[in-house]
Amino acid sequence: MGLLVSIDNGGTLTDICAFDGTKVLHAKTLTTPHDLTECLMAGLTALASKTEADGDLARLVASIDHLRYSTTQGTNAIAQRKGPRVGLIVNSLASAERIEAAASDLFATLVGDRFAVVDGSDERVMIQHVRGLVAQGASRLVVAIDGEDAGKTEARLRRALYAAFPRHLLGAVPLLFSTALTPGADLLRRGWSGLINAFLHPSMEQFLHHAEDQLRRHHIRNPLLIFRNDGGSTRVSRTVALQTYSSGPRGGVEGGEAITRHYGFARAVSIDIGGTTTDLAYFNGGRVAASSQGYVESAPIAFALAEVPSVAAGGGSILSVVDGVIRIGPESVGALPGPACFGRGGTAATITDVMLLAEVIDPASYFGGQLVLDRERAARAVSEHLAAPLGLSLPDAVAAAIAAYDNRIAEAVAALGAADTLLAFGGAGPMSACGVAEKAGIDTVLIPRFAAVFSAFGIGFSPIRHEHRIELSDFSATRVDEARAELVRRAERAMTSEGFALSDCRLDWRAIIDGAAPTALDDVDANARGVLLLEAVRAIPTPPLGPAAHPAQREASPSGTRGNADPQPLFRIEQLAPGDHGVGPCIVEEEFFTCRVPDGWSWVVTGNHDLFLEREGARP
Structure with missing residues (x-):
């Protein structure tokens, strides 16, 4: 098989995941709001450097079987x-x-x-x-x-x-x-x-057709696929713009459902912390609740949406003091100018600046070493906007900011209901996972191996899915048979345009009566008025998942320390094997994410190379 590539284009960063049939590769690049095609191609170039294409973009694109793409452009346009x-x-x-x-x-x-x-x-x-x-x-x-x-x-x-x-x-x-x-x-x-x-x-039309044109010039094998907010993917010409709204968070839901089912978590909450927001989801038995007809803000729409509430708290959220209390967001510094420590003109304080000053993140290795952070600029921003208004020393202001940030997200987590496990991902998710879990009363945390690009990873579980509908004045046998034949003709044309035969697809037939959730045809009265719905689904290969077991076998050896004031052991995910374990306080880091493990927490690498953390006394 060729390469299967998934891309999640966020407001600050663009994440890339690829599956070559045996292993998963990942990369990140800064989003370019002025031209999203630029960061799309930059992301593919970064991926090319990690594959047999050896940095050759044209060679990489020519090796791609399917490229599934998600963008926040629609969500941002509404916001x-x-x-x-x-x-x-x-x-x-x-x-x-x-x-x-x-x-x-x-x-x-x-x-x-x-x-x-x-x-x-x-x-x-x-x-x-x-x-x-x-x-x-x-x-x-x-x-x-x-x-x-x-x-x-x-x-x-x-x-x-x-x-x-x-x-x-x-x-x-x-x-x-x-x-x-x-x-x-x-x-x-x-x-x-x-x-x-x-x-x-x-x-959406202008950008997506431009992106597809760029990929054709590089001889991509199949049309660009758009990942939608219903969890399916289709080519650009068959994509409804509305279905790109909130599609990025839905990628995290797809990955979260796969992971929580894999580990057998009964009740779990996920936090996907990006640059601007934290998207949350509640998994009950490995499934997230979805409305068959959702809402965009308060506007009712006729398309399904997963229940993924958001909180205006992310790595780039502006921290300020209002009436003596630290306020998180809702404004964000975005990719440009970014946090003060990026050195791109930003002067506001963000949690990224705070974590740099707390010596959780390293100024030299941040973002895979592609972006060197400026500690002095961070200190100036936090001193001016937090420490001085609060009358605190810089270290105390840093501690207060972390507590306020964790508490803001924990309140949203607790509001979703009781949970046994917190699933943390997004570039900033692992950094705050244990702090949020403690404040939300959750004793176990799972950080996926690909946490930094988890929404892109989740898109890798998306099938090709087409939906076709006909409105019927009644559901008599004759009328249903005629409508079924017409919908099959439409489905055949649609799947042929994707390069698949309808005979290789799963066909799901349902009815929608009086705007209710879809139901089985056998349950519909012949005199009912409603919609006959055909869903044609063509599965494509998904990323493999390793063993879920996580017995502690070997005490891990740190690769160094992090911090000058209070040095802590530093462990690199890339150097750890399943069964390796340790205790906090320490830092466990991957190329694109940093996990802060506080005192009282232990961690172990699972058979799937994920990081499983427990708070002391969690097990009876």
């Missing part, structure tokens, strides 16, 4: 409210008011007063409204008609609009019809799915 002006066409003022009421702040940004009410009977009036919305600055139009005949009405409006505005005229102002995007959904979910998709589509 920052950066995107095109959208116009909305409805068939009653009440419909517009209902859609606005569901998420008024988001509606104000995406739509504002750019909406028009049409009754669908006078096409000339509707055409005038379209011209009016375009004149108001709408660059994308969403049609969301309410009522049982919404699909037929939208289809008639579609024909009329394209007759009045030939594609060479209206092409500059794309139309999106809600019943075509999400057949069978109610007005609110259709309307919001259309609005958010229209808002996200332009930038």
